Amino acid sequence: MKQEIRIVLVGESGVGKSTLVTTLIKDSFVSQVQPLVPEVTIPPEATPEKVTTHIIDTGIILKKFALIYFSLL
Ligand SMILES: Nc1nc2c(ncn2[C@@H]2O[C@H](COP(=O)(O)OP(=O)(O)O)[C@@H](O)[C@H]2O)c(=O)[nH]1
Ligand SMILES: [Mg+2]
Numbered sequence: 830m831k832q833e834i835r836i837v838l839v840g841e842s843g844v845g846k847s848t849l850v851t852t853l854i855k856d857s858f859v860s861q862v863q864p865l866v867p868e869v870t871i872p873p874e875a876t877p878e879k880v881t882t883h884i885i886d887t888g889i890i891l892k893k894f895a896l897i898y899f900s901l902l
Contacts, residue, residue: 833881842889850886866890
C-alpha cells in the first residue's frame, strides 16, 4: 500500500489550479490567490485513507522549463 500520495496540478494558466488548492485549505472560495501556492502537505490523520498527501501547484516557471525541455528533444 502507498505510504504517500503526490498530486500535481497541471493545466493552462487561469483554469483555477491555485484557487483549487486555496479553497481546500480555507474551506471557502478565495477570489484573489497568489499565482503559485506553496506545496501543501496533508497529514495522514486528516485523510480518509490515512495516507500523507502532498498537493503541488504549478505555474509559469514550470511551464517555461517544460517548453525548454521539449524544445531540446
Ligand atoms: N467563477 C469561478 N472562477 C474561478 C474558479 N476557479 C478559479 N476562478 C478564477 O479564475 C481565475 C484564475 O484562477 P487561478 O487559480 O489563478 O488559476 P491558475 O492560473 O490555474 O492557478 C481567478 O480570477 C479565479 O478567481 C471557479 O470555480 N469559479
Ligand atoms: Mg496559479
